[in-house]
Amino acid sequence: MTSCFQAPEDAWQRLSSGDGAKGPRVYDWASARLPAISFFDGNTPTHHRWVLARRSLTTPHELAYYFAYAPVTCTVADLAKVAGTRWAIEECFQAAKSECGLDQYEVRRYTGWYRHITLAMLAHAFLTGLAADEAAKGAAETTPPAGSSPSPWQRSGGSWTLSGPVLNPNALPETTH
Incomplete structure (x- = not known):
């Protein structure tokens, strides 16, 4: 199969697109800056358009x-790092689906869908912030100080659970006269 991006061999640069589970994700990258479009970019462009090609070290034809x-x-190198963030974004959406119900909408109109997605992503951002705060505190500080009530936020594996007081279903509510 011939590629439409026939870059000369010296155009390829070996760069990391970020750290993965097994260390740096290193690929060969070739890039070409596309011509400016004067209608959009003006006489002195502040941005460039690029086409990047990423080639695997083990299967260079892909x-x-x-x-x-x-x-x-x-x-x-900056573009390669940004391209490597795709995995982090996909993991974020997967976590939002499993943790916050991002994919559990049953709506008929755009407004309802938009509200659901916005609230699910807000909840995910909030939980991610809480998790980051807890990670910054360190494992030694996770035990609440004596005399204080434990937090209703409990971490279990990679997710958070909000627990409330356990109510006795047989107890009658107190009435005041």
Whole structure:
């Protein structure tokens, strides 16, 4: 299979697109800056359009392509790192689906869907912030000080649970006269 991106061999740069589960994710990257469009970019463009090609080190005939629109100061290494963030974004959406019900909408109109998505992503951002705060405190400080009530937020694995007081279903509510 011939590729539409026939970059010369010296155009390829070996760069990391970020850390993965097994260390840095290193690929060969080739880039080409696309011509400016004077109607959009004006006489002195502040951004450039790029086409990137990523080639695996083990199977160099398989290529992945990216289009980018980045400030003129951006380097190919910067573009490769941004392209590598795709995995983090996908993990974020997967976590929002499983933790916050991002995919559990049953709406008929755009407004309802938009509200659901907005609230689910807000909840996910809130929980992520709480998790980051807890991680910053460190494992030694997770025990509440003596005399204080434990937090209703409990971490279990990679997710959070909000617990409330346990009510006795047989207890009658107190009445005041």
